[in-house]
Amino acid sequence: MTDMLATSATATDDANSVARQTARAELNRLWSAGTAFLGTEYAILGGAMSWVSERTLVSAISNAGGFGVIACGAMTPELLEAEIVATQARTKKPFGVNLITMHPQLDELIQVCLRAGIGHIVLAGGIPPSAAIRGAKDGGAKVMAFAPALVLAKRLIRMGVDALVIEGAEAGGHVGPVSLTVLAQEILPHITTVPVFVAGGIARGDAIVGFLEQGAAGAQLGTRFAAATESIAHPRFKEAFLKANARDALTSVQLDPRFPVIPVRGLVNDGSQNFLTHQAETLRRFQAGEFSKEEAQLEIEHFWAGALRRAVIDGDVETGSVMAGQSVGMVKAVRPVEDIIGELVTQAVDALVHRSGQRREH
Numbered sequence: 001m002t003d004m005l006a007t008s009a010t011a012t013d014d015a016n017s018v019a020r021q022t023a024r025a026e027l028n029r030l031w032s033a034g035t036a037f038l039g040t041e042y043a044i045l046g047g048a049m050s051w052v053s054e055r056t057l058v059s060a061i062s063n064a065g066g067f068g069v070i071a072c073g074a075m076t077p078e079l080l081e082a083e084i085v086a087t088q089a090r091t092k093k094p095f096g097v098n099l100i101t102m103h104p105q106l107d108e109l110i111q112v113c114l115r116a117g118i119g120h121i122v123l124a125g126g127i128p129p130s131a132a133i134r135g136a137k138d139g140g141a142k143v144m145a146f147a148p149a150l151v152l153a154k155r156l157i158r159m160g161v162d163a164l165v166i167e168g169a170e171a172g173g174h175v176g177p178v179s180l181t182v183l184a185q186e187i188l189p190h191i192t193t194v195p196v197f198v199a200g201g202i203a204r205g206d207a208i209v210g211f212l213e214q215g216a217a218g219a220q221l222g223t224r225f226a227a228a229t230e231s232i233a234h235p236r237f238k239e240a241f242l243k244a245n246a247r248d249a250l251t252s253v254q255l256d257p258r259f260p261v262i263p264v265r266g267l268v269n270d271g272s273q274n275f276l277t278h279q280a281e282t283l284r285r286f287q288a289g290e291f292s293k294e295e296a297q298l299e300i301e302h303f304w305a306g307a308l309r310r311a312v313i314d315g316d317v318e319t320g321s322v323m324a325g326q327s328v329g330m331v332k333a334v335r336p337v338e339d340i341i342g343e344l345v346t347q348a349v350d351a352l353v354h355r356s357g358q359r360r361e362h
């Protein structure tokens with residue numbers, strides 16, 4: 001009897017192991033366009049995060065089989081070059097560089113990337129200039145850009161972009177108004193010529209599988225990696241992530257339509273409250289004739305200057321900008337990048353095993 005039980009347990013183990021291997025092969029097939037494009041084991045990008053995505057985190061993500069992306073932010077060409085060299089010293093795996101299109105030295109930054117042999121340049125912060133796309137591609141790099149709507153996705157492809165990221169409003173940082181659920185339905189069925197990566201609100205591997213089955217080539221995550229062990233973010237920044245729920249990660253509020261505020265998603269704190277008071281006071285001074293319209297707009301825009309650095313580097317989570325996506329509610333512990341990626345892959349495989357089991361039952 002004991003022998004029979006042992007034999008049947010072994011048979012179940014074998015069947016489970018075959019099911020997992022099959023599911024793993026299926027995952028590899030589902031995200032093959034993404035892994036081929038990135039040159040990675042997994043089609044998981046660590047979304048560039050200003051002040052956070054530097055040499056340590058980027059190399060950890062790439063070394064763990066994902067694709068790290070340096071956030072150039074406002075860096076000078078010299079600083080970016082140093083960051084790339086330091087990252088290359090930490091990983092032999094591919095990684096990318098995210099450049100903000102409004103940067104006054106965009107062309108020089110692209111040349112820095114090309115000279116350093118960066119294979120993938122991500123152009124963020126609006127529709128990139130054609131010359132930037134051409135310059136990067138002529139120098140041998142692949143170009144990725146963000147598509148906030150289907151018409152813009154098609155335009156970017158016509159402009160020569162090699163892959164797209166669609167980032168839903170659930171994401172941390174600067175966001176558009178549309179959720180990933182809607183962007184995915186609007187864009188994924190219609191874009192088949194370039195890989196499309198999904199971003200915003202993703203914290204689990206089963207969710208990644210869902211988007212891959214809809215046609216995505218892979219997923220980009222930011223918030224989960226910001227709280228990783230290797231992230232240089234201040235312990236108080238990570239602690240704020242662990243305590244927060246999804247509903248704490250809100251977009252900045254605009255008080256008056258005459259003075260637009262670019263929506264940024266982050267944890268609500270004294271800073272976000274003070275921003276409302278600051279806008280109200282600026283409006284009052286504009287109405288009293290103390291500020292011109294341009295001065296008032298600048299006054300509002302300057303409120304957050306340096307605030308992300310203050311939160312990430314100095315740990316001022318009370319008045320700094322604690323950018324975080326709604327996925328922050330699923331960040332439960334500070335964990336090494338390898339564990340985070342390993343867990344995402346396990347969850348993805350589990351989901352596929354579960355589905356194939358359900359199919360057999362029907």
Ligand SMILES: Cc1cc2nc3c(=O)[nH]c(=O)nc-3n(C[C@H](O)[C@H](O)[C@H](O)COP(=O)(O)O)c2cc1C
Nearest residue numbers: 047048049050124171172173200201222223323325
């Ligand atoms: C702290 C923080 C800073 C960010 N900075 C940038 C940035 O400089 N450039 C950019 O393209 N995206 C930036 N993002 C967006 C991420 O690259 C990524 O797309 C987003 O975090 C994905 O959504 P998730 O946070 O729900 O995973 C930032 C996000 C966070 C949380």
